[in-house]
Amino acid sequence: FSAIEDQQLSGAIMWIVGSQMFIMVALFILARLFQRSDKDKATPHEWDSSEEAMIAPGLEHRVVQNRWHKVTERSTSRTTSDLSQST
Numbered sequence: 793f794s795a796i797e798d799q800q801l802s803g804a805i806m807w808i809v810g811s812q813m814f815i816m817v818a819l820f821i822l823a824r825l826f827q828r829s830d831k832d833k834a835t836p837h838e839w840d841s842s843e844e845a846m847i848a849p850g851l852e853h854r855v856v857q858n859r860w861h862k863v864t865e866r867s868t869s870r871t872t873s874d875l876s877q878s879t
Contacts, residue, residue, distance in 0.1 A: 793801070847855055
């Protein structure tokens with residue numbers, strides 16, 4: 793080897809080893825970030841139907857309105873059935 797070839801070879805070896813260490817640390821950090829994001833996932837809210845699960849953001853109040861209407865319909869149907877049974 794000439795002096796210049798020796799310098800080039802040693803420079804290449806240093807760059808490869810240094811880059812490998814940098815890449816290993818970067819991959820380790822990314823792996824840790826992805827593991828944390830998996831743990832922090834929000835649990836899905838338990839909806840009564842799949843239709844309610846597809847509600848657009850900002851329109852959640854309609855879900856409450858629909859549930860309220862269902863409750864009032866049930867209570868009015870019960871009172872109507874109670875009145876018809878008592879007569």
